[in-house]
Amino acid sequence: MQFENSGKTKHRTMKIIIPVVAQTGAKSSIANSFHNTELACIYDSSNHTCEWIATKSMIREGTLALALEQNEIRAVISKNMPLMALGFFTDSGITVYKAENASIEDNIELFTARKLKIMTNASVKSEPDCSGSCSSCHTTCKS
Numbered sequence: 001m002q003f004e005n006s007g008k009t010k011h012r013t014m015k016i017i018i019p020v021v022a023q024t025g026a027k028s029s030i031a032n033s034f035h036n037t038e039l040a041c042i043y044d045s046s047n048h049t050c051e052w053i054a055t056k057s058m059i060r061e062g063t064l065a066l067a068l069e070q071n072e073i074r075a076v077i078s079k080n081m082p083l084m085a086l087g088f089f090t091d092s093g094i095t096v097y098k099a100e101n102a103s104i105e106d107n108i109e110l111f112t113a114r115k116l117k118i119m120t121n122a123s124v125k126s127e128p129d130c131s132g133s134c135s136s137c138h139t140t141c142k143s
Contacts, residue, residue: 014045014072014074014075015042015043015044015045015071015072015073015074015075016042016043016045016073016074016075016076016077016108016111017040017041017042017043017068017071017073017075017076017077018030018040018041018042018043018076018077018078018099018104018107018108019031019032019033019034019036019037019039019040019055019078020037020039020040020041020052020104021037021039021102029102029103029104030077030078030079030099030101030102030103030104030107031078031079032078032079032080033078033079033080033081033082033085034055034078034085035082035085037055038054038055038056039052039053039054039055040052040053040054040055040058041104042071042073043104043108045112050104050108058071064088065088065092068092068094069092073094074093074094074095075094075095075096075097075111076089076094076095076096076097077096077097077098077099077107077108077111077116078096078097078098078099078119079098079099079102081096081119081124082124083121083124083125086119086120086121086124087121095118096118096119097111097116097117097118097119098116098117098118098119098123099116100115100116
């Protein structure tokens with residue numbers, strides 16, 4: 001998948017990771033979160049390309065934070081994010097954006113146009129099914 005840069009708005013060069021619904025032959029829908037997918041899309045804003053990888057392959061040695069740093073991941077686009085996961089990403093210096101819909105392509109275009117909202121603890125806690133603890137999270141976080 002290749003994306004055109006409209007030139008209207010530019011983000012600094014970065015890579016973005018997006019959880020993907022892993023269905024046979026389909027790699028264009030954003031999964032609810034990372035815990036329920038085995039596939040991720042890494043969008044590279046420097047050359048406007050996507051690469052699909054197995055999420056398990058990102059961690060060969062060391063920690064997830066190290067794997068994200070080594071892969072130059074600077075942002076996440078996701079539909080949902082448990083509070084603990086949001087804290088992990090933000091503590092790692094990674095910005096988390098709320099997906100507007102299930103389309104990877106649409107959300108990358110929205111990101112490029114600076115139209116995606118940044119997820120914060122307050123915005124996650126304001127979701128109707130979040131009471132501020134992982135045990136109540138709609139993404140069924142088991143950590």
